Amino acid sequence: MRLTSQLGDRLARRGFLVGAGAVGTGAALGAGALLVGGGTARAAVPPRPDLMTAALGTPLDRIPGAVADAKARSARSGKRPGPAVTRAVRAAKELKPFRDPLPVPRVLRGRGGALTVSMREARLRLHSQLPPTRLWTYEGTHVGPTIEALRGRRLRIAWENDLKGDFPVPAVRVPFAYDPDLPLMWDRPGREGAPARGDVAALPPWTVVHLHGAVTGGGNDGWAENAILPGAAQLSEYPNKQSAAGLWYHDHAMHITHLNVMTGLGSGAYLIRDEEEKRLRLPSGEREIPLVVFDRNLDLDGDGEFTGDLLYKGIVVADDPYTLVRPFTGPFSMVNGVIWPYLDVAAGWYRFRALNAANNRPYLLKILDEDGKELPPEAFLVIGTDAGLLPKPDPVTGGIPLTPGERADLLVDFSRLRGQRLRLVNALPEPGARADLMQFRVESRADHGDFAPPKRLSPSFTPTSPAAAAAAPERLVIVTPVYPKDPELWEMEEVDAPKGDLPIDGIVQFEEADGTVRTFKRVAATFTDPVRFTVAAGSTERWRFLSLEKSAGAYPHPMHLHSVAFQGISRDVYDVSDFTFFEQDGGYGAGTSKPLKRLKAGELTAAERGRKDVIRLAPAELVTVAVRFEAPSGRFMHHCHIYEHEDMMMMRPFVVQPKAVMDLAPHGRTGQHGGHGAP
Structure with missing residues (x-):
């Protein structure tokens, strides 16, 4: 009982910053709650508080009683929002949508197979009601220029760092508090009285460019630690030996990607063209437009007026024993670097290359007419995804889901909506956040173009069959829950299944679709752990991603592999309630107390069955993909594409080597197959 009392006391002292103040959570399971695993008694970690779950992405209406509890705590505290918060809410409402035209990035093409792109400072207006904003940019624009390349023609790019001066985005950390009468904290501009972080202000212009989706060697991939300072250039060679696709480039500097992208180094399109795409005669020129979507926050001065500066506002949802900060979301949606723009369009077909370049926010894109109705499916088609064209068009019936890093190649027919003003919206907004992303203003006169969507798009795409994927070597990657x-x-x-009682730290058991129970042990968990996955060049593998997050409404993890394309094979839904954290050796252990039960098969979208390099992993899901490693050899990375997550080590290296080289590895310690009996 003495052990029980000591552990219970430690838990009871831990506070989580929710509601009107710090709320102790030690009594949630009872101070004496114990787990027994491996013959040792240990204290269980209490459940995550409801409002902390809300702060991490779950809508409040999905958490029974959370709103009522918060209102009761707010009433008991008697605290009301201060004048700074009131001014922030007013300022957000005063910024008007659809006042500024959508910028369309200029196009760059390499001459003689070479191109130079400068990273440099610029001052730009993000909205006509705002003062100019100081940004770090690619070639002077908030969204970088669109780079076009031809399949099979090598392009060498010198990414020159011509940046200077202090870090242009102030950052603050604000304890999470909930007021049911106000927008959520991340959907309000301003610092909420928090001081600017000195550690962020001291950051140098240290950058590295990753061409996301490029099939290239490890030396050209934009390794996170190979960043450069001003006066240097990153020299990268891209073979472009891959199908026509909409790739994109962004900063990937170790530990600070989530901050660097805020400065303006967050996105630029890179389009690979090929003959298969050319034969389709898709809308082009002024009718092929990138739509790069992300959200940002804005700083305010002491009078509640916008300064023009962007603001990185981190919301602290727990502070003991670990500081947990909500990945960034903000109240102001941008498309191509402008807040809530508009685009004049002819009454005909357009091709839009949509990209979610947000840090954390998922989008469900819909186009609504003036009556709030969605476009008919025949007027809104998905023709491609991250890494290339689909076999055939897929009509949009429930919106386009995009997690960070995902792309969608879209065809839209405006001909039946002449003279209307349509809205592109996010159908997943949070309370207080504007759903609008941009407006389309359709001309009144008829368009006499003769384009018709092709019935077949990419005959060269040959999907991997489930049977072939099942026979391939397997990798399993697990994402643990947020908290503690x-x-x-x-x-x-x-x-093999361990002897003794569960849970045991790092041991996870789960049930397959056929009822077989399998046991896995953790062999790596941080970026600095040794490489465990070494892959034979040219091989196909089956990668499986399992989320142990319990909250069904939480934001999904976008899982990304560098330098490869993959195809979704299956999605399964699990009961993950038996994955447990417990106190161990002054920290936390985690494992399953009994095998996780498979509940049902989930669904893959048509896009997820196409060429992908990011796939959505929702809570309690097991997603399986078939990966073809066609890139040159080298060291690459796989990670969650929520920038804050990859920066806090949800990123791991993997290595691709020629098979003949792997066969000569001493003692076979390459981790080639990674299955039962591997080192």
Whole structure:
């Protein structure tokens, strides 16, 4: 009982910053709650508080009683929002939508197979009601220029760092508090009285460019630690030996990607063209437009007026024993670097290359007419996804889901909506956040173009069959829940079931679709752990991603592999309630107390069955993809594409080597197959 009392006391002292103030959570399971695993008694970690779950992405209406509890706490505290918060709410409402035209990035094409792109400072207006904003940019624009390349023609790019001066985005951390009468804290501009972080202000212009989706060698991929300072250039070679696709480039500097992208180094399109795409005669020129979507926050002065500066506002949802900060979302949606713009369009077909370049926010894109109705499916088609064209068009019937890093190649027919003003919206807004992203203003006169969507798009795409995927070598990657510490990315190897009681730290058991129970152990969990996955060049593997997050409404994890394309094979839904955290050796252990039960098969979209390099992993899901490693050899990374998550080590290296080289590895310790009996 003495052990029980000591552990209960420690838990009871831990506060989480929710509601009107710090709320102790030690009594949630009872101070004496114990788990027994491996013959040792340990204290269980109490459940995550409801409002903390809300702060991490779950809508409040999905958490029974959370709003009522928060209102009661707010009434008991007697605290009301201060004048700074009131001014922030007013300022957000005063910024008007659809006042500024959508910028269309200029196009760059390499001459003689070479191109130079400068990273440099610029001052730009993000909205006509705002003062100019100081940004770090690619070639002077908030969204970088569109780079076009031809399939099979090598392009060498010198990414020159011509940046200077102090870090242009102030950052603050604000304890989470909930007021049912106000927009949520991340959907309000301003610092809420918090001081600017000196550690962020001191950051140098240290950058590295990753061409997301490029099939290239490890030396050209934009390794996170290979960043450069002003006066240097990153020299990268892209073979472009891949199908026509909409790739994109962005900063990937180690530990600070989530901050660097805020400065303006967050996105630029890179389009690969090929003959298969050319034969389709898709809308082009002024009728092929990138739509780069992300959200930002804005700073205010002491009078509640916008300064023009962007603001990185981190919301602290727990502070003991670990500081947990909500990944960034903000109240102001931007398309191509402008807040709530508009685009004049002819009454005909357009091709839009949509990209979610947000840090954290998922989008469900819909186009609504003046009556709030969605476009008919025959007027809104998905023709491609991250890494290339689909076999055939897919009509949009419930919106386009995009997690960070995902792309959609879209065809839209405005001909039946002449003279109307349509809205592109996010159908997943949070309370207080504007759903609008941009407006389309359709001309009144008829368009006499003769384009018709092709019935077949990419005959060269040959999907991997489920049977072939099942026969391929397997990798298992697990994402742990948020709380009591930041989520982690675990690489796993299959082992025999352990003797003794569960849970045991790092041991996860789950049930397959056929009822077979399998046991895996954690072999790596941080970026600095040794490489465990070494892959034979040219091989196909089956990668599986399992989320142990319990909250069904939480934001999904976008899982990304560098330098490859993959195809979704299956999605399964699990009961993950038996994955447990417990106190161990002054920290936390985690594992399953009994095998996780499979509940049902989930669904893959048509896009997820196409060429992908990011796939959505929702809470309690197991997603399986078939990966073809066609890139040159080298060291690459796989990670969650929520920038804050990859920066806090939800990122792991993997290595691709020629098979003949792997066969000569001493003692076979390459982790080639990673399955039962691997080192």
